[in-house]
Amino acid sequence: MSILSHTAGARPSTGQRAERVRRPALRPTVALSALVLLLALAWALAPGLFTGYSPTASSTEALQSPSAAHWFGTDATGRDVFARVVHGASHSITAALIAVAVGLVVGTTIGAIAGTVGGAVEETLMRGVDVLLAIPGLLLSLSVVILLGFGTTNAAIAVGITSIATFARLSRSRVIAVRQSEYVEAAFGSGGTLPSILWRHILPNSAAPVTALAALQLGSAILQISTLGFLGYGAPPPTPEWGLLIAEGRDYVATAWWLTLLPGLVVAAVVLSTNRLSTALGKGEQA
């Protein structure tokens, strides 16, 4: 009985939700953000379509200011900076995706188990999460980097570990909220086992805010990975990683402004877009 009345009540509300989701998506800033992200993704997947220059071989004279031939100018060894930014997208975005995947998978698993099992298990897991939060993010990722060694993948894992706690807390609170709902009770009542209910009911219904958080974390992961790259703990020098790119331009700050300013603007635009999309996702799914 309660299942019937619940689904009947839920139908009009899903129709409403679809309407509300569409509205923020039409806003110009959201559309622009989506465009920026799609462009960055296209850079990452097919950099050759956007630039004819090589990211690592010098193509012309060194330290030329931006022009029609070299949109972002050239660096100290004559490499085209725009080509380096375009090719760097794959490094930075892949690394950010790895980081979010680590945080999402580990964090959500911890949170889901803690929220479903409860009791001493929950207490232990959430204490562990508190510990991750007690160490400032950058120091935690530096500790992981020192342990695993330098490199893009290691930096990505290090950044991912810092986001485990946020994912765990959010998914735990969502799981607890969903667990108390009637349809989960009904599923237990009709003989469902804990793992199957967790998989079929609790996780899908906790997914919306977690997705919004994942989008937010993607932007912050790009920032943190570029910070590690800037500090020199990410990819080794010839790699066109965004943070490293800006670090290399630092020595020419007095003469060649384009080496740092333009790649930085690209990073900022991408991060800003992920943040904007995450807000739109969060709002749309809340409604």
Next chain:
Amino acid sequence: MHYLLRRIGGAALVLSLAFIVAYVMLTALPGDAVMARYGNPDLGLSAAELAQIRTAYGADRPALLQFLDTVASFLRGDLGYSVQTGAAVSTLLAAALPSTLALALLGLLVAVTVAVVIAVAATHGGLRHLGATRALRSTLRGLPSLMVSLPVFWIGIVLLQVFSFRLGLVPVLNASPLQSLILPVLTLAIPIAAPLAQVLIRSIDEVSAEPFVAVTRARGASTRWLLTRSVARNATLPALTMAGLLFGELVGGAVVTETVFGRMGVGLVTAQAVAARDTPVLMAVVVLSAVVFVVINLVVDLLYPVLDPRLRSTTAAPARREAVAA
């Protein structure tokens, strides 16, 4: 009293666990600090000499004994020795701390000022209706999310580029201590001001929608009176819970800022320690910042009921709100 003891116990537990995590990551797992420093074949040390060094550092004893030893020495204030330079980590950090403290405190001050100015301006009632000021209002509201999206190291480089090299306002060479602080403080302040402004804007909005604000307004209170007497006190409380988070941002920001500007300080020491894989230094920095973080959160937790009378007893809150609304 019971509440107090439970909070302190919880804080102590998290702190001990954080110490264990830091120890496992930075002392136990990397293996042997002695081998990392002396194991290089170029140094030409024989196996017997290496064993002697290991005994001298106590690296040949059982793991648990070494752990307890580290706990005891940290409690005594002995933070170990830098693998790279051989100096005591405590001396190293003590020498670097004053400059970082100056940077962090000034940065925090500027950040709080900037955040309050942005939040008050963005939520100001007078800006809501006119066309031109509405644009200004939405710009101000968008500003924090822009500030969050900028890489800190890039902010530092751009500030250096604009103010030192283009405009020549802040000298790079032969700068006085105060002049050399200007750009690092600004760099550090921006990423800290941003989340603070976001929380302030949100909580001012929430408080402004409360019935008691409408009542006060109906009684003839001016916008300024409302802001300073009614809204500000209620809206700053959520910002207080961010203290721990902001401390983490300050630490991370200090590492990056000090690296960009080449300022000697705890942050630069940390960055150099990572580059040289100097685990004892990083271990000390991690443990000390975990201590500060846990203490800050404990203080905030304990202060919160003092500052917000509604939290002292759970039954009092609805009664009070009804009384105000009536």
